[in-house]
Amino acid sequence: MPTVKPNPLFGPNRFKLGVFSANADGGIALTRVPERWRADWDDIAAVARMADRAGIEFILPLARWKGFGGETDARGTSFETLTHGAALAGLTERIAIFSTVHAPLVHPIFAAKAIATIDHASHGRAGLNIVCGWHQAEFDMFGVGQADDRYAQGYEWYQVFAGILAGEGPFDFEGTYFQGKDIVGAPVSLQRPRPVTMSAAFSSAGRDFAAKTSDFLFTTFAEIDSGARHIADIKARAAAVGRDLGVFTTCHVVCRDSQAEAEDYYDRYATREADAGAVDYHMAMKQAFAGSHDPHVFDQYRKRFAGGVGTYPLIGTPERIVEEMVKMAGIGFAGTTLSVVNFKDELPLIVDRVLPLMVEAGLRQA
Ligand SMILES: Cc1cc2nc3c(=O)[nH]c(=O)nc-3n(C[C@H](O)[C@H](O)[C@H](O)COP(=O)(O)O)c2cc1C
Incomplete structure (x- = not known):
């Protein structure tokens, strides 16, 4: 049996960190600034290695099949997430590597085999982020409609996927959306009963x-206070089915030595140079x-959409950013993903300045 490394998602740090959407152009920003992220493979690999060495817990790619148009066709370029995960498994040592998979677009038998492959290649560091999708133009490309009940479809997908990796095969599956006979898959994942x-x-x-x-829900919030309400609701839903669930959120970040510099850059890329x-x-x-945001976010926070598709902004000095993270941890978030305009240029300051302050604040171990 191959050695299984501990998956950092279950490690000791109180507030975990991930790098989100470095596989896609622009990351999560919708901006025209010339230094915006181009998602060249060598840069993605360099960022993955940097995050791995720094002890960041996970890499989370965006699943995207078509861009959003505008002047830059934002997200028109992105690497497929299962093959991206397999490649990064060979380039990294410790970090967890998620693949983001559209349940309506990728068959669960294929996904189970692909994730098992990544799990073996990474010695137990694979992760699955299941998304049910929303971008109609992508469904049109595949020639399939969006299900009336996308989560019923997603749950059937999950049962097939998890059944294979748990080693329950051969089994028959008779669902509304998926049917199959004598379903098997080997090898099963190293992480048991599934990644x-x-x-x-x-x-x-x-x-x-x-x-x-899921072991973790990945969700947005508009203000830290409303985040607390959402976490209580999510935990109650998990408790009702006898499970516990960690909650991650997602932020776009501008970290600079001074607050004014950070705010000016945020203004530049997300207002003056937004891709309207x-x-x-x-x-x-x-x-x-x-329904992925509080409805009032659309009216109040256009800048947040240009800055990071409606996610929460962490804008300021390393000290200010860590103060915000302390509040997030305080209301119960297990961690956040971080996305920046240019991952290769901006991640080093986060690693050098934010991570040590998180240790001082008791959010992470040295
Ligand atoms: C933090 C976050 C990340 C997401 N990442 C993706 C993604 O990579 N690809 C995608 O098609 N949808 C993504 N989605 C959209 C979800 O898959 C889902 O379709 C959307 O949130 C609508 O779900 P809901 O209204 O049922 O909550 C993401 C949503 C959230 C909240």
Whole structure:
């Protein structure tokens, strides 16, 4: 049996960190600034190694099949997340490597085999982020519709996926969305009974889905106070099905030596140089097909959409950013992902300055 490394998602740090969407152009920003992230493979590999050496817990890619238009066609370029995960497994030592998989677009038997491959190649560091999708133009490309009940479809997907990796095969599956006979898959994953799972949602159906299927829910929040309410709701849903669930959130970050410098850069990339066409398109599609944010976020926070598709902004000095993280940990978040305009240029300051302050604040071990 191969050696199994501890998955950092279950490690001792009180507030865990991930790098989100470095596999896609722009990261999560919708901006025209020339230094925006281009998602060149060698840069992605360099960032993965940097995060790995720094002890950051996970890499989380975005699953995207088509861009959002505008001047930059934001997210028009992205690497597929299962093959991205397999490649990064060979380039890293400790970090957990998630793949983000669209349940309606990728068959669960294929996904189970691919994730088992990454889990073996990484000695137990694979993770699955299940998403049910919302971008209609992507479904149109595949020639499939969005299910009336996307989480019922997602739950069937999960049962097939998890059944294979748990070694329950051969089994038959007779669902509304998936059917199969004598379903098997070997090898099973090194992590038992399956690799760590996360799902990304905000709506009440999405939370119930996470409660049944995931070790972590990946979700947004508008203000730290409302975040506390959401966490209580999510934990209650998990408790109702006899499970516990960690909650991660997602932030866009501008970290600079001075507060003024950070705010000025945020203003530049997310207001003055925002890709207005991509922001309009993204916000309209999200409002039509997803419930992934508090509704008032769309009206109040256009800048947050340009800055990081509606996620929470961490803007300021390393000290200020850690103060915010202390509040997030205080209301019960297990951690956050971090996304910046240019991962290769900006991650070093976060590693050198923010991580040590997190240790001082009791959020992480040295
Ligand atoms: C933090 C976060 C990350 C997400 N990442 C992706 C992604 O990579 N690809 C995708 O198509 N959808 C992604 N989504 C969208 C979800 O899959 C889901 O379709 C959307 O949140 C709507 O779900 P809900 O309204 O049921 O909560 C993400 C959502 C959240 C909240």
